[in-house]
Amino acid sequence: MISMGGDQLDEAVAHAVRVLRGAVDRDWSAKAVGLDWSCLETAEHVSGVLVAYAGQLTGRATDTWVPFEVTFDEGSGPADAISVIESTGGLLSAVVRTTPSGVRGFHPYPSGSADAVGFAAMGVTELLLHTYDIAQALGVDAEPPAALCEAALAWLFPQVMPARTPAEQWATLLWATGRGALAGRPKVEGWRWHNALEIPAGRILLREVSPAAAADLAAGGTGGLTWIEGGPFEGTRTAAEMVTKAYASGVHRPEWGMFALIRAEDEIAVGGMGFHGPPDEEGVAEVGYDLAVGARGRGYASEALAALSTLALTRPGVTSLLAIIEPDNTASQTVVLRSGYVRASDRENLHAYLRRTPTA
Incomplete structure (x- = not known):
């Protein structure tokens, strides 16, 4: 698996420190490329977000930022800035490594929270991009390891078609964040990364x-x-393969893919649920799900499907959700009926069920 965590943060910090130390004797009062901050102010920003991310996780912040910030001491210079980046990056790395599974902290994009992997990915991306912004202004090279770019893209930019070769990873990340051009792709004017969504559903958490x-x-x-x-x-592995193929083709759309069903009491995964893709031209999205045998008969799927469907039907352009079920799969038919779906016309000898938006 393309990993994201403390090791990747450490590697990104090491990269940033190596690049910036190569320009320590240059004029850091110059504006970083593409930003309104000076190079020194940009380094201060990087340090601030790294320690802020750590604070969101350790403080278990749920609805806002923990109210503190990092500022450099008066008179601090480039060497001091590099030391602070190294220190704050180490803090975030340590927090990511020790944060229990399931812990989330507030972050506004896209749904109000992120887990430790999400904060690690954001930290890596901040380090790579802003080191580049500073390096461009100071005239030094800042291309990072391709594997770091690949990981940042896979975890934070699931809507972006991945690079096909290692040599293209950095260019793809720069393009995805409005910093460069790629042949055959339109210029990115506005961008935002995507943290995996988590939906509470009683005893179950749906984790994107x-x-x-x-x-x-x-x-x-x-x-x-x-x-x-x-x-x-x-069925879960089949759904995962669908997501993998969609991502490779550049047609995967966050929140319209697959969710793992996690038991809230103990962080144990019991199944998978999600969509066969985004809504079609008529606003219909097809749902699918399965549970491991040991988790069946406990109402988990009904709770999860009801929560996922309620949220999906609030999204723009959605008119209804469709479930297609084998005629002899009475257990699955019970799940959809309990989740607010009603029987519709059969589809090629398969039973069809719809749940519509209140106004559809």
Whole structure:
């Protein structure tokens, strides 16, 4: 699996320090390229967000930023700035490594929170991009390791078609963040990264599966999750393969892919649920799900499907959700009926169920 965590943060910090030390004797009062801050102010910003991310996780912030910030002492110079980046990066790395699974902290994009992997990915991306912004102004090279760029793209930019070769990883990340051009792709005027969504559903949490985790699941791995005995079931791996192919083709759309079903009490994954893709031209999106055998018969799927469907039907352009079920799969039919779906016309000898928006 394309990993993201403390190791990647350490590597990104080492890269930033190496690049910036190569320009320590230059004029850091110059504006960083593409920003309104000087190079020194940009370094201060990087340090601030790294320690802020650590604070969101350790403080278990749920609805706002923890109210503190990092500022350099008066008279601090480039060498001091580099030391602070090294220190604050180390703090975030340590917090990411020790934050328990399931802990989330407030971050506004896109749904109000992120987990430790999300904060690690944001920290890596801040380091790579702003080191580049400073380096451009000071006239030094700042190309980072391709694997770091690949990881940042896979975890934070699931809507972006991935690079096809290692040599293209950095150019793709620069393009995705409005800093460069790529042949055959339109210029990015505005951008925002995407942290994996988590939806509470009673005893279950629906946790969005990133393209990186989906690829691991499709290949027979765990996707970074702890599974109930017998899981993941076949349908979950098939859904993960669909996400992997969509991402590789550049047609994956965040929040319209796959979610892992996580038992809230113990962080054990019990199944998968999600969509076959974004809504079609008529605003219809098809849902699918399965549970590991050991998790069936407990109402988990009904709770999860009801929560996922309620949220999906609030999104712009959605008119209804469709579930197609084998005629003899009475357990699955019970799940959709309990989740607010009603029987519709059969689709090629398969039972169809719809849940519509209140105004559809």
